[in-house]
Every structure is written in C-alpha cells, then in structure tokens.
Amino acid sequence: MGRGMRAGKKPSVGGGGNMQKQLQQMQAMQRKMEQMQAEIEEKEVTTTAGGGAVTVTVNGKKEVVKLEIKPEVVDPDDVEMLQDLVIVAVNEGLRQIDEISNAEMGKITGGLGIPGLGL
Numbered sequence: 001m002g003r004g005m006r007a008g009k010k011p012s013v014g015g016g017g018n019m020q021k022q023l024q025q026m027q028a029m030q031r032k033m034e035q036m037q038a039e040i041e042e043k044e045v046t047t048t049a050g051g052g053a054v055t056v057t058v059n060g061k062k063e064v065v066k067l068e069i070k071p072e073v074v075d076p077d078d079v080e081m082l083q084d085l086v087i088v089a090v091n092e093g094l095r096q097i098d099e100i101s102n103a104e105m106g107k108i109t110g111g112l113g114i115p116g117l118g119l
Helices: 016-042 079-109
Strands: 044-049 054-059 064-069
Touching (some): 016 079, 054 079, 064 079
Antiparallel strands (some): 054 064
C-alpha cells in the first residue's frame, strides 16, 4: 500500500462536480478544435520549385488546387526534371499546411501532445 493509506480505507476522490467540469472543458476544447480545423481547411499555401518554374497551391485539406508549369521548363528529353520539380513543390506545400495546422491546434491544446492531432 502507498504511503498514508490504511487497510480498508479507500482513497478520497474529488467531488463529482470536478469530473463534470473537466468534461465540459474537454467538450469546449473539442468544439474549438473543430472550428479551427474548418478554418485551416479554408487556408491555402503556394510554393514553388526550380526558381518559380513550377508553382503549386495546396489547401488545408491537403489537396492540390492549382499547378502551374512554365513552358520553358517542359523539355521532352528531360521529363524526370519536371517530375522532380512538381514533387518538390507539392511536398513543400503539404509540409507548410502541416506546420500551420500544428501551430494553430497547439494554441488550443497548449501543446498537450494529444494523440491523433499530429502535435
């Protein structure tokens, strides 16, 4: 048995009101997180690769919503370079959206590191 505990004596537990208060706080946090997620989904980031040869816009839902490729970068003899530029621009856009999401959600959770939030 732990210190200060006697056989047959149950540890004292805080009043039921405290549990109710915590539940209300968690529900309020959940509502804020849902609202914040909706706001994040509306955001867009634009990234480039190859000195602006490829430009990609990604939204908060992690969808590519715009892709621009400058004609001068299209070389039928070097398709791999174009593919690489597109991949770099898309991955950077996704990274930036993750960064925004983590920062915004961290404001609500206070950096609690709640599983499933990517924090």
